Amino acid sequence: xxxxxxxxxxxxxxxxxxxxxxxxxxxxxxxxxxxxxxxxxxxxxxxxxxxxxxxxxxxxxxxxxxxxxxxxxxxxxxxxxxxxxxxxxxxxxxxxxxxxxxxxxxxxxxxxxxxxxxxxxxxxxxxxxxxxxxxxxxxxxxxxxxxxxxxxxxxxxxxxxxxxxxxxxxxxxxxxxxxxxxxxxxxxxxxxxxxxxxxxxxxxxxxxxxxxxxxxxxxxxxxxxxxxxxxxxxxxxxxxxxxxxxxxxxxxxxxxxxxxxxxxxxxxxxxxxxxxxxxxxxxxxxxxxxxxxxxxxxxxxxxxxxxxxxxxxxxxxxxxxxxxxxxxxxxxxxxxxxxxxxxxxxxxxxxxxxxxxxxxxxxx
Numbered sequence: 001x002x003x004x005x006x007x008x009x010x011x012x013x014x015x016x017x018x019x020x021x022x023x024x025x026x027x028x029x030x031x032x033x034x035x036x037x038x039x040x041x042x043x044x045x046x047x048x049x050x051x052x053x054x055x056x057x058x059x060x061x062x063x064x065x066x067x068x069x070x071x072x073x074x075x076x077x078x079x080x081x082x083x084x085x086x087x088x089x090x091x092x093x094x095x096x097x098x099x100x101x102x103x104x105x106x107x108x109x110x111x112x113x114x115x116x117x118x119x120x121x122x123x124x125x126x127x128x129x130x131x132x133x134x135x136x137x138x139x140x141x142x143x144x145x146x147x148x149x150x151x152x153x154x155x156x157x158x159x160x161x162x163x164x165x166x167x168x169x170x171x172x173x174x175x176x177x178x179x180x181x182x183x184x185x186x187x188x189x190x191x192x193x194x195x196x197x198x199x200x201x202x203x204x205x206x207x208x209x210x211x212x213x214x215x216x217x218x219x220x221x222x223x224x225x226x227x228x229x230x231x232x233x234x235x236x237x238x239x240x241x242x243x244x245x246x247x248x249x250x251x252x253x254x255x256x257x258x259x260x261x262x263x264x265x266x267x268x269x270x271x272x273x274x275x276x277x278x279x280x281x282x283x284x285x286x287x288x289x290x291x292x293x294x295x296x297x298x299x300x301x302x303x304x305x306x307x308x309x310x311x312x313x314x315x316x317x318x319x320x321x322x323x324x325x326x327x328x329x330x331x332x333x334x335x336x337x338x339x340x341x342x343x344x345x346x347x348x349x350x351x352x353x354x355x356x357x358x359x360x361x362x363x364x
Contacts, residue, residue, distance in 0.1 A: 002363065009022055015353055019141070024328045025139070036360075040099070041263070042097045042111075044097045047292055059098075060282065064080060065081045088100070088101075110218075122296070123294060137325065147279075162308070204247075222256070224254060235305075240273060242298055244271065248296065272296075275294075289318070
């Protein structure tokens, strides 16, 4: 049963403004969000190469656990500690997806617009070269808010100086939180056009995708890295002895792929490695952000060089999210209207609130 005060809070929340404190701190709202959001999305948990070293993958799901097991015939099975949890499993390009709803949306429909962005990176010939869990002492909502606005990338104490040095200020200003999330830059627009023509002439895929339904929260882009930058490493040079996928067979394009599958998964990639992000809601004030660095299975890898940029960026993000969470929990917290460059936050909040309201209607 949904308490009237929770129902009223959701109905009254303006998606164009900062959210009420309760959304970040209330245990009942956290549980409701988990049921309405996480359980109904297709979420990847790991890369298939995980099962080269282990036969069991365990994952905490709010107040329960699920297990994915590798069987003797090489296939995977999934089960939950609680029998009432519905478990669905799909493997696509070595990404291991789960869905915990009774009647999940079509996986084929979900993955279709993202296929060309994923396939070109050759994940089926990949391996997990490095994995790290970042503990964010902040709600999942505060964590996703941080990843959906990038004004903090170039200003203040927590400027992502290293990320800026690789991607450049123009990209961060224009694409920092995804396609169309920032200030339009004529110079960057022209550079993307020139790079697109060159890249397509090589036979490599280029595109942009924005969500077209209210079921999912997907976004994807392919853009060029700045001149002289080949990879997301500490100095922009390669860290692996082999490129991946189409870049290994056709050749490099010095491009960058970014995919958002849902509020629980992101995927960023260059020509030599892919980083998989899993945002796991643990409680109303704790989120674990798991990052997998995936390379070609035969590549020799300079691990320190490869992980530097996103290890540094995620460490900075965790500090910023924890500060935000403390501020939200304060008696002085007052939500305000969003600015013109925070459209990604507004889009996410509309998606979030719609899913909460739809779930409540299903229950009643």
